[in-house]
Amino acid sequence: MKYAIPAFSCLLSVGLCLYSVVAQAQPVSKTPPAIVRSSCYMCHSTHGNDPDLAFIPRLAAQNQVYIEEQLKAFRDGSRADPPATIYMWPIAQGLSEKQIKQAAEWFATQAPAEPFPPGSSASEGRAIFLNGVLKADVPACASCHGPQADGNGIFPRLAGQNAQYLLAQLRYFRSGVRNDKNADIMKQVALHLSDSQMNAVANYLSSL
Ligand code: HEC
Ligand code: HEC
Known part of the structure; x- marks a missing residue:
């Protein structure tokens, strides 16, 4: 580690450690789960790759673990930036563990969107x-x-x-x-x- 702050070396080694152990083997489903078809698609698009609304994140090929963590953070209110409270809090309140897993798995296994110029x-x-x-x-x-x-x-x-x-x-x-x-x-x-x-x-x- 060549960074100046010791606290960072510590964070970084934890980070790199996790980075190397988390595996990514997921089955690919062709049919979007019901929760994606009834809710998420409206803003994120069914495949999570719509470029039109700049403040809405693309979810295609996002990591499953990260998506699950964020949905729980919207649900427990710890991710509290303004767009999160307005758009994602009301949706996350009603999500079960199973729906979180299904939505996360769906978006994580979609092909990445086209990059921007x-x-x-x-x-x-x-x-x-x-x-x-x-x-x-x-x-x-x-x-x-x-x-x-x-x-x-x-x-x-x-x-x-x-x-x-x-x-x-x-x-x-x-x-x-x-x-x-x-x-x-x-x-x-x-x-x-x-x-x-x-x-x-x-x-x-x-x-x-
Ligand atoms: C020490 C590890 C570490 C380093 C270094 C790091 N990040 Fe992160 N980054 C994270 C973690 C962990 C998260 C997820 C945070 C959370 O769950 O709220 C994250 C989240 C983000 C997000 C939010 C993405 C999203 O989809 O909402 C952005 C943007 C980001 N990082 C950009 C950067 C940039 C730019 C740099 C370099 C200047 C950087 N990160 C360096 C660990 C790191
Ligand atoms: C009404 C519009 C809307 C709907 C419907 C919606 N989202 Fe979101 N979503 C957003 C917005 C806006 C953000 C950005 C929040 C922010 O800036 O913090 C977001 C952020 C997210 C994030 C964080 C991504 C990241 O990179 O950190 C995840 C994960 C997510 N949504 C999943 C879902 C899922 C799963 C559903 C369906 C159950 C869903 N969303 C339905 C608007 C929506």
């Missing part, structure tokens, strides 16, 4: 993603989210995600309003990022 700051974003910002004690995003940004387990896939959504989430981690049980790891990262660095890295990620 890279914005002008994407090359700065790439450097942050791969190397971090040493002077500001920002670790490389790739060390937890994976070199292709496809994540694993509790570490979300970021590749091909809407830039506007990613940028908003980085701000919510920084302000502490997104406060679910794994959010503190990201708060430590986001606290040291400037708005323009957040924008650059979000632009880069949406183009992967």
Whole structure:
């Protein structure tokens, strides 16, 4: 670990450890579960890959464990950023464990969406993603989210995600309003990022 803060080395080793042990073998179902057909599709689209609404995250190929964790965080109210409280809280309240699992499994096994065209700051974003910002004690995003940004387990896939959504989430981690049980790891990262660095890295990620 070549990062400056000892707390980070610790977080990172936990992260990398989890990163390496969580396996990803899932059966692929062709029929969306009832909960996706009756609810999720309205905003996320049936396959989780609709690019039209920038503040709604793409769920296609997102990690199953991460999706389940977030649905529980919406349900218990710990993920409390404004769009979460408005859109996802009412839906998550009514979800059973079985529906959470079924929806998560469905979206996790869908093909990733088409990436977005890279914005002008994407090359700065790439450097942050791969190397971090040493002077500001920002670790490389790739060390937890994976070199292709496809994540694993509790570490979300970021590749091909809407830039506007990613940028908003980085701000919510920084302000502490997104406060679910794994959010503190990201708060430590986001606290040291400037708005323009957040924008650059979000632009880069949406183009992967
Ligand atoms: C009324 C629109 C709407 C519906 C219906 C909806 N969502 Fe969402 N969902 C959103 C929005 C908006 C967000 C972004 C919340 C935020 O910014 O914190 C979101 C976020 C999420 C996230 C977090 C993704 C991430 O990358 O962290 C998951 C998982 C999710 N929704 C799953 C579902 C599932 C499963 C269903 C169906 C049971 C569903 N959603 C139904 C609007 C909706
Ligand atoms: C030490 C490990 C670690 C590092 C380093 C890290 N992340 Fe994360 N990141 C996480 C975890 C864990 C989560 C899930 C947090 C949660 O569940 O609330 C996350 C979530 C996110 C999300 C929310 C995605 C979504 O779908 O809502 C974004 C955006 C993000 N990270 C971007 C970054 C960027 C950009 C960097 C580099 C500047 C970075 N991360 C570095 C561990 C890390």
